[in-house]
Amino acid sequence: MRVLVTGASGNVGRFVANELLLLGEDVVVAGTSKQKLTELFGNDVEAVTLDFTRPDTFKDATENIDRVFLMRPPHLGKAKDMYPFIDHLSERSLQLVVFLSLMGVSRNPFPPHYRIEKYIEQKHLPYTHVRPGFFMQNISGVHAKEIKEQNKVCIPAGNSETSFIDARDIGLAIAKILHQPEKHHDKAYTLTGKEALTYHQVADILSNVTGKKINYEKPSMLAYRKYYIEERQLDPTYVTVTMMLYLMTRLGTAKAVTADFSELTGKEPTSFKQFALDHVAAFK
Template sequence: MEATMLVTGITGNVGEHVAEHLIARGCSVRGAVTNTGKAAHRWGSKAELVRFDYLDESTFDDALQGISGLFLIRPPSLADPNPMLPLIVRAKERGVKHIVFLSLLGIERNPLPPHYRIEKYVRNSGIPFTFLRPSFFMQNLNTIHRTDIRDRGDIFIPAGKAPVSFIDARDVGEAAALAMLSPELHANRSYTLTGAEALTYEEAAAIFTRVLGRIVTYSNPSAGQFRREMVRRGMPREHVNVMITLYFTTKLGLAKRVTPELEHLLGRKPATLEQYVQDYADYWR
């Protein structure tokens, strides 16, 4: 029987591209989603869709049935990683042979974000793993921060003046798919993934200004200002706190590192921030 890959977060920034690359390479894909009807509009017959919820263990067995590889992602709404442990335990019991986990840049030295404990859960399970530790996703700028850029011409992020090695989620999705398709090459390895250059948010704002043809600034709010504004907009406080923790590590300069690992995995140069802004320009218009 043909092996099937389970992709959690198949409707998200990275999971979507993981699935696309797996399918393009002839792999059978099952997407774990909270709403199969909604996801069907995107995937049609290209991927099998199954209802899945980290907080409902009764959904695990259907998702894991016949699965060879698992692309694992922490939903942004899940600030507490403990509900992910039962899935990892069940994956071991059901014979999953490889887990590719979307982790976080520098997490091996930072126990505060939930990704640290999730890596530990996966490692302790005994399932061969690949940890992808990417830098700040460019696509956060057209999702979480889209409204500020589009309506106010402002990158509203409390990250200070340190450089960031921005990375395109499309590249990360391709790297994850390649790791899943060749587990023998990537088992029990961790990759620090970055773009090809590190830019400050001031430099990023200048790129937006040039490509969009209108002024975009970087206001660099304090953590307190950011927290109050995000909570006022209705974002769960726990989610906001995770974001502030991540942006604080950026402020400390921990996101400026540039590595060649993504280029080695892809066999080409990573996408630039300028190319990303050009490709996604309609999001801010």
């Protein structure tokens, strides 16, 4: 049987798919653009069209699938947007559904991940919730523009600490879970890096790696929202979700460090300094 990887062109999905291939799994990658998926993976996988807002794409995407990596696309801000596909999965005989959730979400009902977790459980699907900390790729992705062009980190997290994790590590851990599904039924894992950093420390590491002075300016929530919607022209729903996450970060929900990654993979998580070195081009 085969493993379906949703969001396969995204930060985590592509790493999940590649790690599964290394484990010898038969992988089906899913997304709204088959062309993009084919360009990314070539002939190593089967690419299928899957749009969570189009139930007519569900049947073909899940043909001969027995395990699923499930993630919520950033542009779908409401948990109920995912319910029709979860309903479809509940009608199939699956070994495991691994849902990409959020660190601390079991105590935070505001992000959509909380309700999606609960809905998966209500449908009696065999599940594993993977709850990572903040992706290091957020720094080299959406926030890299300000670092590169203005020498500043523009994130409203105050002086809070965050145990960042590399999406490559998340992909590896999820692949290990999907490869041995019987070991991980009805469990939840919190994946973090090996240290918690403030964004002041992040800016210092980036300064050392790039050779230029990068500052963390601690914008207010309102200034952050205004900038990313009006100046960067990002989707307001996406910006609102990130604001909720940074608000919770200010309350200390993102600073815990766990051993779950090492226990799942037998490896040490990537440090932020190593990540910055690997992605220095994104910041220069």
